[in-house]
Amino acid sequence: MNGLFAGSFSPPTNGHIDIIMRAAPLFKTLYVAVMANPDKEYLFPPQERIQMLEECVGQLKNVKLLTADGLTSVLARKLRCGTLVRGVRDATDFDYEKKMADMNFALSGIDTLLLPARQELTQVSSSLVLEIARLGGDVSAFVPDTVLKHINTALKKEC
DSSP: OEEEEEEOOSSOOHHHHHHHHHHGGGSSEEEEEEEEOTTSOOSSOHHHHHHHHHHHHTTOTTEEEEEEESOHHHHHHHTTEEEEEEEEOSHHHHHHHHHHHHHHHHHHOOEEEEEEOOGGGTTOOHHHHHHHHHTTOOOTTTSOHHHHHHHHHHHHHHO
16 A cells, blocks of 8 residues: 655654654555645745655655645545555644544545654644744754755855
């Protein structure tokens, strides 16, 4: 069976990487989709987010990276995925992801696997990482070294 882990990954965090590493052994192929939301502005274009993920999880032979837009459930059906993978950090995430899981099942019959974040990663989110980095804070504990380099380069271009 194939799985799909979709998100913005802007930027990929240690939490994202942990979910990918833990989910990959559960599937024949784990697709990781960098999704585009036309209503959002991202610091990194989709191809750079793919590059960062490749640098972090490229050694996992059954992980396939791609970019996409639209409904995740439609993408999952197109890729023949039987399961969506989502990470949850806390009760707020759980409530949101449970609603999304129910809706995705209603739309497509595809189940969702919710993986809880490891204790040390529960506070990590892409938006917080970028906010801290933009304000000059040290985010090295929250992202892989390769992602930190991308963040620093992008923020220098913003100035």
